[in-house]
Amino acid sequence: LKNILRNGDRTVHGQLLDHGVGLEEAIKKAVELSGWYEKRRLYASLKGPVRRGIGIAVFYHGNSIGAEGADYSSASVIIQRDGSIIFRTGLTDMGQGAVQGLINILAEVLGVPPHYIKVELADTSATPDAGPTVASRSTAMGGNATLVAAYKLRKRLDQLAASLLGCKSPEEVVIEAPKVYCRDDPSHTITWRELVEQAFWKGVPLQEFGYYRAPPAEWDEETGTGAPYFTYTFGAIVSDVEVDLETGVVRVKEATTVYDIGRVVNKTGAELHAIGGYIQGMGYALMEDLYYDSEGRLLNTNLSTYHIPTALDTPEKFNVYFVEAGYYRAPFGAKGLGEPSIVAIAPSIANAVANALRSREANKLVSKHPLTPDYVYGIIKKTGVKP
Template identity: 40%
Template sequence: MDAEKEVKTITREPETFQMNYIGKPLRRVEGLEKAMGKAKYVDDLKMEGMLYAKPVFSRHAHAIVKSIDTSEAENYPGIVCIVTSKDIPGENELGEVVHDYPMLVAPGDKTRFEGDMVAIVVARTLEAAKKGAELVRVDYEVLKPVLSIDEALKDDVHVHEPSNVKHFHRVRKGDIAAGFAQSDYIFENTFEVGYQEHAYLEPQGMVAVPDIDGGITVYGSMQCPYYVQSAVARVLGFELSRVRIIQTETGGGFGGKEDVPSYIAAPAALCAYLTGKPVKLVLSREEDLRMTSKRHPIRVWLKVGVKKDGTLMAVEAKVWGDMGAHGTLSPIVLWRSNIHAAGSYRVDNVKVDVWGVYTNKVPTGAFRGFGSPQVFFAFESMMDEIASKLGVDRLEFRRKNALSPGDATVTGQILDESTGAIETLEQAEKLSDWSNLLKRVEDFNQKNRLRKKGVGIAHIHYGVSLGAMGNPLDASGAFVQIHKDGRVGVHIGGTEIGQGMKTAMAAIAAETLGQKIEMIKVYQPDTSYVPDSGPTVASRTTLFSGNAVRKACEVLRKRMVETFADFMKVEPSKVKVTNGKFSCPVGEMTFGEVAAMCDRNNVPLSETGWFASPRLSWDPGKGYGDAYLTYAFATQIVVVEVDLITGAVKVEEVYTSHDVGRAINRDAVIGQIQGGFVQGMGYALMEFIKYDEHGRMMTENFNTYIIPTIHETPRFRIGLVEKPFELGPYGAKGIGEPSLIPTPAAVANAVSHAIGKRVKRLPIIPEYLLSLITQREAEVV
């Protein structure tokens, strides 16, 4: 790999340099087990008497189930039972947020996409379960499917009653008509963005077990154990106390394991409940691609008014998101589109409207960036278009309108001190050597006829955590226990999904307690240990779980310090704890010795921590107010080379600056930025889902759903801006999603720059780009 990384930092607090772990590059605490193949993923679990479940999926995108004949399948050797809707003791209802997703479609009801389940086959072997699923005969009355936003908007065929179209959200600020009236120029454009598959390494899967407490325990791959707990309880008609969820090591999520694991766990739990045996349900890659959520295809219409001097005066946006067959998380995903659609700048007059539309395709849901990369692609494309028409430098145009502490966002939220927008612009300018870069690219283009380079820039903000729409969920707990040998057990409600959560929590616990990081054990989340901590999404885990861990550890440290001080007969203020050692002017003890002493003296060495978001002032009716707790900012500059013969694009250089509040684990932050970039680049350039005219997904595996590889990975120069957020643990905000969000916009702007024509659609597959290139050639001739 030729990717070079370089980290530059400005605004570092001196405090960081006195710390043992926070802000340092840390080795993954669970990394060795994963690298050696010892980590336990759900498909590694095998239990005595375990059965295998295979869903019978609808063969049709839109059809009425007339009857289900299971007799032939039941007689197949190895089949234990075949479960249909009539076997559900609780509610036949799965959707998180929107409740329109039946777990098993009942005869007389409709299937709304090819991934709807009609029955589940339970068998002694996976082979028998697969065969059984083929033998279940379902009689359908096929209906016309709705397969695009345009078809959905016609509203003549309904996916759900009474209409395919739902107006979800709005922003209203200032006087939009006056804003346009005062503008010297007005720009208008429509942009379209397609699906994206999460492409996590590990497909979705669960093992449900009737447990010794008379309930059901579910192990599996997931981001949000408390969602899974609610869904299982709802379908089984169980009390929440009888449902225990334990996350297994999870091979990637990216939002794809936010709500979807509930839709796998509930059927698995039902099968375990009905048979009294452990049941494994793991999707094949094809099933996973067809059934599970994707990033929303979105259409954005934008109208932007500016003064001659480049002052943004008014922004109007209309956003339509394709929700697919079931509402699931769409209202909250599209809420983020709502908040971010008018961009990351100072503008007094704003009007945004957001609609969701139903289609007979895969339900779309959470995906790293959550409805924001699409609208930022549109808005940042407009920013480039405007700068080019005004004849001003693109970076300068952004700096002129960028947000500073004390400024109001597009929804009227006054920004706090942790607002590093301008710092990211300036850092990216420096990292890229902006003006020389533009010259270098121009020189190259002068000399080359068939290959053209382009420079793209994008500037974004991102509301960290769930925000006003998720306020009731935005709290997290932790349970920390110090054993008498000085080892520390940390239970939290957030999940490790490959992003480095365990290492971040271990670092916060170690730093706060004064213990060594290798003495900290962060357990797999278990809903029976920690109260509902909300989902592991929205770049919120470091902030929420991190604060909960820090609070619990502060209490424990105080108790240990007092015990040690009492023993040494000194004032607690004379005690220092660092790196596994307690010391005071008259002596020292190891962390383990103090823990053992506390144990002998009955000093409690377990504690819970809790961190909750303050209430936010957002008013959904007015479309105005504080939307998020705080914002992360980023500026990204990308250099691409376009092959004018084939329309192929290669991303060559990346200069990216991220305001993260405070980096907890420096290596993990860099890893997130690189990974987020590559995933965003895939979305910008090559990834797409194709359906045939019947609504069957054609791109159902990675031979046709193409994602970037190490060969496409460019050189990086990465910078961090650290302006601590006062509520964040050690000042941290979040990086999981802001790492990806600017990328589609920056790549598209670079391509547009290279070919001299505006890209208005993602992905920029060679086919689309060649159509623009040939149009451009025709215009020039």
């Protein structure tokens, strides 16, 4: 832990990390959940043709487009007369659960259950430009744009509700849809739908647009210094593997992923994304490769020869945990998990294979990927690893 990044440290590029850095907590939690110390002792004494090894890798990864260009996002929110809400975003959900996170952010601000909200996804004729779904930016950028629109609407709703209920001030209004009441008199209520209906009758506009621009990023191409991203996701990955010394086959038996993504705004989506990212990273580490003939033509052109993990290849056990070291410029302190979920998987597996082989020479050779059975068997033979 001596050399890891902490709050108040500077990165290799010279950027001051003046906000939540949960790397130390992530490492400690990954070590705890994986049984690191016990397994290191146990695996060192194992003999026979099948070895076990455990390895760790840590990382940090930027959120947003960063110094590559101006980054911005936008969203629009429309509350309809029946109390339902239309949420429009140009961000695309490819299964990672990012849009559900935006829905949860909107629901939290307005005080309504998420099922009140209907999403209209990317449509150039209707949804505002939110920028691309890249760079692990959907939560931080899209979430902030959603907050801008949501807070504008909430301010109007609080003012109207205070006048209808006789609250001391708009700040005393509590919206827990379907109930709306004053903080000091929860027995006197109106319904969410009644509040919205009154807004229509009184001409209170219930449509809003939110726009957010990322803080400017500073980067010097010549010196390689600056602040390329305004916030970072941190993490620690532990892989527990089995290596067959007679075939070179590597199997991941248990995976532990701990990420600092600030406030988790969609826990189920984040957990599943962490698992999916690990499996994809495992494919990169152990299977996926490109083969060409002497003329430069690709030989493995389909999934019968370009291998990716299947359900039978996945680890028997996953441990997933999140550290919530928030960032003050992100929505409720939330940060992204898009690309970070794959970043440290391959090195953690490589370190675990090196630990299983227990050879100083093997440590140098496992840095090449993928660690296919042929390649690992070659390492075993070259370094003289014996059962």
